[in-house]
Amino acid sequence: MKKCLVTGMPNVGKTCFVINFAEYMGVKELKFHVRQRAGYTAINSYSLSEARKKLISVKENTTKEIQLIKLEINKGKTIRELQLIDSCGLSDGIHPDEEVRLAMARTLRLIRDTEFILHIIDIKNIKNDKKGKDILLPVDRLILDYASMEKKYAILANKMDLSFAEMNLKILKKNIKDIIIIPISALYKEGFKEVKKMVLSYV
Amino acid sequence: MSFKERFTQDYIIEKFTMGEIPIAEAFNKLFNLNEVNINHSYERRIYREERTLNLQPVENKDKNIEEGEKLKRLLEEMDTLIGLEEVKKIVKDYIAFIKVQKLRESYKLKTSPVVMHMIFKGNPGTGKTTMARIIGKIFKEIGYLKGGELIEVERADLVGEYIGHTAQKTRKVVERALGGVLFIDEAYSLARGGEKDFGKECIDTLVKAMEDYKDKLIIILAGYRDEMNYFLKTNPGLASRFAIQIDFPDYSLDELVQIAEIMYKEREYILDDKSKHYIYRILSEIRNKEIINGNARTVRNLVERSIRYHARRIIKMENISRKDLIYIKKEDLLGEEGTDEEMPCNRDAQCR
């Protein structure tokens, strides 16, 4: 089964995207395979609304365990499977909480080991383009630099429903060339058609 | 990956977990981001971009030199339309094609006939009429059409009530459109009533007109995608005469918001920050409610309604400032008294 890692900084909407995209792809009940630290995998079933309530939050680093979900995708006459992987978001510097660092370390391993990476960037994290200044936050830049060279890779510019999103998207597109950038709103399920198309080309 | 590499990597990840190194260092060490001795990832990017820049072919700048100023402006006008990338590309291709044919003619080389009749398939409000109008002007500018005007008609303008009437009516319309674009909206309805219907007479007359006035006008048939496909399938003679078939896909939410902003700008209004945020939600809700996607038409209805509500709101104010006159607020976008239930859905689309 092919795997796809959904990654990015904390609170950019990774979990929101995974849940809503799974619903968009026809998943009715979410069976999250949660990989526990001790090494065993537990299966947690949620209804979609339950999952939204319990797993998405305004707090940073809500997700700590690795959450896997299986999608079945019709490609022509065959059904392909794709595992979406949601994990702990990466933040800059040294995080004070050891549990979070441990979770981030697992994400680093996943980034290394997964062939297909969807990098979610919160559109409000895009900075104005001034000479000599990066428009991306350092962690987003790190992920982009590594993954765009080594992996099948796309940026999902999330929270496009926000008011200034358009302007920031323009800046993003102007500064990051030759990389697939798909504007989405994970919350309102916008832009998912394009994501699906891109995922289809991979499975 | 060798054992040694994996071991080194585990060691780095361990150091990160212990809080001894920050994430950037972990990244750089793990993924060898500091090859070529460039440590900082931003500088690395500049380096990479410079490298790729050198590989890119130099753009051919003198390609556009002989284009007239007016044509340039028309093309700009077309480019400011949101989305519609496929159509834009096709139009540009045909401009090139026609220009080359003209040049070949001047050198007494063989030319291929250019037939520019088109089928536009898509939902209401996807820009079919708007695009047809610009195409008329563009093809006038490159000398393919004399007038470039657009005449927009539908079944009732073409089909008459008794035998012979339809042919006469259709011919009149064609004559009026000569030198420009004849745009037939919901053209599939011409095949409505089956064999006995006068729509058939109209189609025959159109086909004949296309022979008679080969390159004197452009006929564009427009309508819903499925209906048009069926219409063409049942009228194969017609289909073969319309080489150019273009899909007008529904606009994405993003594009709709951009269209809204353009519409406000044209009317010299501005969305304030809150309403700019809000218009996404409203458009997304309307879109989910509509049976048929009204696209830019839905946007236009929303824009026009909000301008009415804006007037209703500010007229009650004591002193009306210039700013009040310009800015659209969130409540102007809402339905009556702030309820969402009365959405300005596209009426034509709804009652279908």
Ligand SMILES: Nc1nc2c(ncn2[C@@H]2O[C@H](COP(=O)(O)OP(=O)(O)OP(=O)(O)O)[C@@H](O)[C@H]2O)c(=O)[nH]1
């Ligand atoms: N406006 C807006 N908010 C969003 C969107 N997607 C997610 N959010 C909000 O962003 C916050 C974080 O969402 P999560 O899905 O929990 O983000 P995450 O990346 O999984 O966060 P961590 O697991 O904590 O790293 C929540 O409050 C969401 O409601 C979006 O498209 N638009």
Ligand SMILES: Nc1ncnc2c1ncn2[C@@H]1O[C@H](COP(=O)(O)OP(=O)(O)O)[C@@H](O)[C@H]1O
């Ligand atoms: N891409 C676009 N950018 C800006 N405005 C548009 C766009 N497409 C359509 N509109 C506007 O939407 C309205 C409806 O478009 P129209 O061309 O009549 O659609 P159709 O003929 O497909 O029903 C017009 O007011 C037009 O100006």
Ligand SMILES: [Mg+2]
């Ligand atoms: Mg999460």
Ligand SMILES: [Mg+2]
């Ligand atoms: Mg129209």
